[in-house]
Amino acid sequence: MxxxxxxxxxxxxxxxxxxxxxxxxxxxxxxxxxxxxxxxxxxxxxxxxxxxxxxxxxxxxxxxxxxxxxxxxxxxxxxxxxxxxxxxxxxxxxxxxxxxxxxxxxxxxIFEASLVTALTLLPAYPCGVKASNKTWGIVTTGKFWEQHLTDGVAAYLGQREGDPMSSKFAGVYSTGLDAGDFHGGVSPEVIRAKLKGATKDLLCSSDVGCVVMGCAGMAGLEQIIREAAREQYGEETGSRVFIVDGxxxxxxxxxxxxxxxxxxxx
Missing domain, CATH: 3.40.50.12500 (Rossmann fold)
Known part of the structure; x- marks a missing residue:
């Protein structure tokens, strides 16, 4: 070649x-x-x-x-x-x-790529073992994106209207920020607090094995999500959660x- x-x-x-x-x-x-x-x-x-x-x-x-x-x-x-x-x-x-x-x-x-990546990182089939029943979810910016991205996940997976959502999908949780806020729109302290709060809401929803960063503006902020995972799940389990930058x-x-x-x- x-x-x-x-x-x-x-x-x-x-x-x-x-x-x-x-x-x-x-x-x-x-x-x-x-x-x-x-x-x-x-x-x-x-x-x-x-x-x-x-x-x-x-x-x-x-x-x-x-x-x-x-x-x-x-x-x-x-x-x-x-x-x-x-x-x-x-x-x-x-x-x-x-x-x-x-x-x-x-x-x-980056939405489609993140979805594929999250599904690849998690076990393919639940088999009764706790590690095989992990879910994935999205932490995003404003409220608008909660329904928009939820509908997008269903459409990408080929689910018809009225079908139950995939049991592997833990949902979409918003920070209340805009994409521009991550580039000087608000203080780093506000970003940290909002991002950690939304991440913990997601982690409380189920046994989450993968958190997807639902905004291109979040690039480079993985450590904030990692801190939230360790605080919520403990050092060992929180360190094993996958964090996907789209x-x-x-x-x-x-x-x-x-x-x-x-x-x-x-």
Missing amino acids: SSRNSTVRVLVLNPNSSKDMTHGVEEAIRSIGLPKHLELSTYTAPADSPASINDGSDLERSTAVVLSSFDIEDAIINYDAILVACFSVHPLVTLLSRRLTGTRMHVTG VKAGAGLLDQTVKSARLFQE
Whole structure:
């Protein structure tokens, strides 16, 4: 395989207009020690996109702005995959995938990547053993996201309306903050208190084995969630809880997806 074919080029697309958030996302990915074959680039939406995506209207606005400015032909030439760095059921994941039909490019969002990662980290089948009955859940920002993300989990898992939610899913718990608050909007003390509080609410709900960070702006704040897990479950058990950053999960998943596609299509 040539060096060209072994390289995986991922564009991390921030659909809001906050360059600070893009920088935080990039730092979070690079902190994991990227393999040499993985090349990352970033894109920040133009200034008329919301600086923080906090509800359905922000989702619609960010989608419209990105689609009107994003150079899809350039992306096809220069990248193998696109990671939509907004923790939501963002329309761009579907719309970009449609536009890229027939190409070798792959698209996912940090929400979808986190869901896949959480399910992979937990035992596949309950078998009566406590360790096999672990659940996963999401800690997010504002109240709007509780129902939005719950519906998104059900849709991704193929559950029909009225079907019971997966017993592995512990739910979505909000901090009451906006994405922008994690980049200077409020004090670090407020962020710590709100994030720990929402995490403990999730951990109290069931035997949680995996906490998903439900906002790209939370990148780098894993230690706060770890502290909450140790305080709630004790040092040993709390240290074993998986904490999933969707940006890191997305980069890893797309790396593997591109390599798998090459393996099974060529």
